[in-house]
Amino acid sequence: MPTITNQIRRLRFEHGEMTQQELAERVRVTRQTIIAIEGGKYTPSLELAFRLGRAFNVGVEDVFRWNEDSEYGSVNNAG
16 A cells, blocks of 8 residues: 655754644644654645645655555556
């Protein structure tokens, strides 16, 4: 099954050791939501994913990574 990982903890520390609470306030969620996302226990909505990227001035793909190694095989654009 594909997995989604995130770089939130690393990005927080690269941005002045931003706390989970500070990030939560910037993206308008609770600290508990940030903890769950950071720990891989919750996948955010697309809107929240974009807000998280904006909080760090990076794109969504710099915050989240999708591991395609799954039962579905890799995706290619061959047609």
